[in-house]
Amino acid sequence: AAADPGDSTQRSGGKPRGRRHPDQFTSELWTELNSLAGCSESEDGQKGAKGGAPEVSLEEALMRLAEFLSLQLGAEESCGTPSDPGKPGEVPPLLTVTSQLLALLAWTRSPRGRQVLLQGTQPACPVQPSNLDGSLSQEESSSQPTPILDEVPGDETQEHQPPQLEEEQRAWQRLEQLILGQLEELRQQLEQQEEELSRLRLGVGVTDSEKRVQHLTLENEVLKQSLSLAQDLLLRWGPGPLARAQQEEAGALLELQDQLQEAQDTTEALRAQLGVQEMQLQGLRGALQQLQQETEQNCRQELQQVHGQLAGLRARMASLRQGCGDLRGLVSTFTQSCQGSLSEAQGQVSWALGALSAGGARTQLSEGQQGPPTGCAGRLLELKGNIRVLCRVRPAEGIPSSLVSMEPGQGGTITTCYRGRQHRFRLDWVFPPDASQEEVFRQLEPAVLSCLQGYSVCIFTYGQTGTGKTYSMEGPPEDPGIAPRALQLLFREMGTGGHHHVTLSMVEIYNEAVRDLLATGPPERLVVRQGPAGQGGIQVTGLTHWDVPNLETLHQMLSLGRSNRATAATVMNQHSSRSHALVTLTLRAASPSCAQGITGTLHLVDLAGSERVWKAGVASTLQRDPNGARRLREAQSINRSLLALGGVMAALRARRPHVPFRDSQLTRLLQPALGAGTTAVLLLQISTRTEDLGETICSLKFAQRVGQVELGPARRRRAPRSGTPSSLSTDTPLTGTSCTPTPSPGSPPSPGPNSCSGLTLEPPGDLPP
Ligand SMILES: Nc1ncnc2c1ncn2[C@@H]1O[C@H](COP(=O)(O)OP(=O)(O)OP(=O)(O)O)[C@@H](O)[C@H]1O
Incomplete structure (x- = not known):
């Protein structure tokens, strides 16, 4: 085409x-x-x-x-x-x-x-x-x-x-x-x-227009691209810039809120973790503290156990040492005893020869009956020569406590359960609550009789208020206690031959003051002092010693002294004895042919109650009772003297060279009774009531310590040949006032201060000041 x-x-x-x-x-x-x-x-x-x-x-x-x-x-x-x-x-x-x-x-x-x-x-x-x-x-x-x-x-x-x-x-x-x-x-x-x-x-x-068209076209293309880009962005980011900005801000805000929420959540989570960790830390601290406490407690327990074992070892070691010393003492004592027995036999032979030479066969026989005892009992008593501890449990008024159990009899035990701990105490003899006065005295009879043989015997009752110390020592008239029975026994043994001069003195220690309970006038405070150098013993200025011709007179005098004793009503005992009472009976051979007669001494001590001051209720009645202060002072004095007695016992037990007899008037007066060669019998009275358990344990501990005291073998005393009352043995306690025997044994003094006129009391003129 x-x-x-x-x-x-x-x-x-x-x-x-x-x-x-x-x-x-x-x-x-x-x-x-x-x-x-x-x-x-x-x-x-x-x-x-x-x-x-x-x-x-x-x-x-x-x-x-x-x-x-x-x-x-x-x-x-x-x-x-x-x-x-x-x-x-x-x-x-x-x-x-x-x-x-x-x-x-x-x-x-x-x-x-x-x-x-x-x-x-x-x-x-x-x-x-x-x-x-x-x-x-x-x-x-x-x-x-x-x-x-x-x-x-x-x-x-x-x-x-x-x-x-x-x-x-x-x-x-x-x-x-x-x-x-x-x-x-x-x-x-x-x-x-x-x-x-x-x-x-x-x-x-x-051309320019074409260029312009082209440019415009290009610009159009660019604009189209921009438009499409804008549309894309619009589609992507939202309806408009402002809204988008707000939306962005809202989005950013939401994002920030999300971040904030996330941060808050994180913080909360961290706080929760922190709380958990703090709780864990607290738990760990608690566990650590508990562990420390347990460790500390275990260490303390172990330390206590070690201390207890150490104390036990020490006690065992001391006991072994003591046993060793006792054996040595026994050996030496046995030797001395043999020598003493030999010399005594020589003396008896010479005495018998003298009696024979005096031509009195009957007299010889009579004096032979008064001679030193022979036989196993006397020898055992001499060899033992330490303190015997007997324990008598007071009958419970209500239901007996199950916290106290006992095994009565010789070598009996008292077992207590106090604050979860069990204590067991072994004693020489334990009398159950139903033990009679006669049973108690039967265990003391040999010791009492040994006084007639020239021994010095001290029987004292110790225990908490209301546990029956006075009951055991004195007893009611229908059921007499140790003292009447002992005196009766002695007088019965002595007979009525008038071969012994019996003198009696009775003092009390009240608030550290020694008072003569048998004084003719108002009771005065006596002065206790050390005896002359070389003679030993103590002297109590102004203390009267009464010659006791017969048992009846003795009872009357004891009644007189009892009535003079300070008593008071305490919470625990309506008739509490607030003083320590000491009755001293001196038995001296009075035969004129016996120039060197023997002299025995019997100390009967009724201690005051050993209860604590607060427990006696004295302190609680301070505000109401006008006599509260006096009661408090009594309790403090009693406790102080009993503490001194414990110190003396501890020193004797440990065989310390120094025994603190001078710490109290009580220990001063008991010094001759607790000296070497004496025989002491502690009759501990305890209660089985639950509220008295602490005090019972304290008394048992004291008795146990006393039982470990060694006083050495008992020795008989001899009176000087002169035989005058004022020339008592230096070991004879309470030697302060010379006494003159009653003119006639049949005219005992009538009870009461005013009835002493019948007695001829010699003033303490020959006593040292
Ligand atoms: N074995 C006992 N049988 C019967 N009754 C007793 C017995 N023991 C003590 N009693 C009675 O307990 C009461 C207190 O006794 P007692 O006065 O002898 O105690 P105490 O320890 O002497 O007191 P204190 O230390 O206060 O003088 C008395 O009424 C006493 O009759």
Whole structure:
């Protein structure tokens, strides 16, 4: 159409073509198109003539295609660079390719092409591809087969088909290669043209308006891109910038809130962990503290155990030492005893010889009866010579406590359970609550009788207030206690022969003041002092010694002394003895033929109650009782003196060189009774009441300590040959006032201070000041 514009106009049906058709096509292409069109028309025309169907011919199709292409090219060129019509090779590559495609299409619609296609072989291109400029190369021209435009008969075609097919295949391959090459070139040219187009659009050959249009186009494109970007952003980020900002802020705020919440959650979690760790730490601290306490407690317990074991070892060691010392003492004592017995036997022999020489056989017999005892009992008493501890349990007023149990009898025990700890005390003898006064005295009888043999015996009762000390010592008239029974026994043993001079003294220690309970006048405070050097013992200035001719007089005097004794009502005992009472009975052989008679002494001591001050209720009555202060002072004094007695016992037990007898008036007066060679019997009175348990244990401990005291073997005393009352043995206690025997044994003093007129009391003129 480009080569023949007139035909093209005619064939295009007078329709206006594009503004810029290509001015020329390659002649070969056009020829081939025409030939194809002719073939098609020859076939299709016959069909059309025969059938008369209004089919579009290939030419028409080509024309339409060309028109379409021209329109496309025009549209393309309107935006691109105007081509130069006089310039060969400026044919748009698209047209070239299109022409090739059209040629191929025409061939496929040709009979040969159809035949080839029907035979299933590859089609052979009947057209020769052309270069862009429409000229074939020499080589290709020479090898280019001649197009077969006429229809070949079937048989001949069958015969010549193989070589033709080969040629067509080769042509087709070349065409294909050519098309591929042209397509590649087309692509390159397109790229070049697009580059050039863009360059030209921005540069040369473009008017200001076009440039403006181009710029505007570019700006438009940029704006479009911006718009699409904005739309994308809008779609992505929200409806508007402000809202987005708010939303961003809200988002940021939410994010911050989330972070804050997260931080708070983290803080809470950390706090919870911290709390747990603090609790764990607290628990560990508590466990550590508990462990420390347990460790400390265990250490203390172990330390206490070690201390206890150490104390036990020390006590055992001291006991062993003491036992060793006792054995030594026994050995030496036995030797001394043997010597003493020998000398005593010599004395008895000489005494008997003297009696015989005096010619009194009856007298000899009588004096022989008064002689020193013989036999195992006396020897045992001499060898033992220490303190015996007896314990008497007071009958319970109510139900007896189960916390105190006992094994009565000789070597009996008292077992207490106090504050979870058990204490067991072994004593020389334990009297059960139902023991009678007679049973008690029976155990004291040998000691009492030994006084007649010249021994010094001290029997004292010790214990808490109300436990029966006075009861045991004095006893009621219908059931007399130790003192009446002892005196009765002694007088019975002495008989009525008048061979003994019996003197009695009775003092009390009240608030550390020594008072004579048998004084004729008002009781005065006596002075206790040490005896003259070399004589030993003590002297009590102003103390009266009464000669006791018979038992009746003795009882009367004892009643007198008892009535003078200080008593008071305490919470624990309505008739509590608030003083220590000491009764001393001196038995001196009074035979004129016995110049060197023996002198025995019996000390009966009723100690005051050993209860604690607060327990006596004295302190509690200080505010109400006007005599409360006095009661308190009494209790303090009693306790102080008993404490001094304990100190003396401890020193004696430990065999210390110094025994603190001077610590109290009680120990001072008891010094002769607790001296070497004396016999002492402690009668401990205890209560089984639960509330008295502590005091009972204290008393038992004291008694146990006393029982460990060694006083050495008992020794008998001898009176000087002069035999005057004032020349008593220096060991004799309470030697202060000389006494004159009553003129007649049958005239005892009547009880009471005013009834002493019958007695001749010698004033203490011969006593040292
Ligand atoms: N074995 C006993 N049998 C019967 N009654 C007893 C016995 N022991 C003590 N009693 C009675 O208990 C009471 C108190 O006794 P007692 O006065 O002898 O005690 P005490 O230890 O001397 O007191 P204090 O130390 O205060 O003088 C008395 O009424 C006494 O009769």
